[in-house]
Amino acid sequence: MPTLTRVVMAFILAPVAGTVAFLAPMVLRIASELWERPAEAASTLVIGLVVLRIAGIIGLAIAFAGTIVIGLPAYFLMRKKVSSSPSLSALAGGCVALVTTILVVLIDSGTQSSGMAGIASLMAILFGCGLIAGFVFWLCAFWRIPAFVKNARP
Numbered sequence: 001m002p003t004l005t006r007v008v009m010a011f012i013l014a015p016v017a018g019t020v021a022f023l024a025p026m027v028l029r030i031a032s033e034l035w036e037r038p039a040e041a042a043s044t045l046v047i048g049l050v051v052l053r054i055a056g057i058i059g060l061a062i063a064f065a066g067t068i069v070i071g072l073p074a075y076f077l078m079r080k081k082v083s084s085s086p087s088l089s090a091l092a093g094g095c096v097a098l099v100t101t102i103l104v105v106l107i108d109s110g111t112q113s114s115g116m117a118g119i120a121s122l123m124a125i126l127f128g129c130g131l132i133a134g135f136v137f138w139l140c141a142f143w144r145i146p147a148f149v150k151n152a153r154p
Contacts, residue, residue: 074096
């Protein structure tokens with residue numbers, strides 16, 4: 001079993017990693033626009049940074065809320081019954097992100113007007129970000145624990 005410190009760090013760093021994974025394409029898009037149009041760099045940079053800041057704050061808030069409301073109970077239910085592996089942790093992170101996305105879509109009626117294709121693509125993107133977050137959770141909580149490594153070998 002991981003120590004309490006490792007589990008707390010995992011629950012802090014996993015939502016941050018998922019949010020960074022979600023924001024990475026935006027950062028790359030802003031960087032490519034700055035590279036292609038250096039004359040319009042000032043306005044592009046200002047607008048891009050404002051959008052990134054807002055998306056980052058909202059993304060972190062939703063990621064931490066989903067982690068606390070869905071991920072924490074899932075961890076406590078599964079910690080003694082299932083031995084953790086990188087793939088299981090990643091899948092659990094993806095499911096936490098998927099359920100969180102579904103709850104946000106159900107609560108916020110504004111996202112429902114974007115159509116099923118838009119919602120489905122958002123769910124797929126956030127499931128991928130959840131996979132990354134779940135893997136980061138496993139790295140923080142379980143990686144390099146001698147008893148875990150000993151039990152994982154056949």
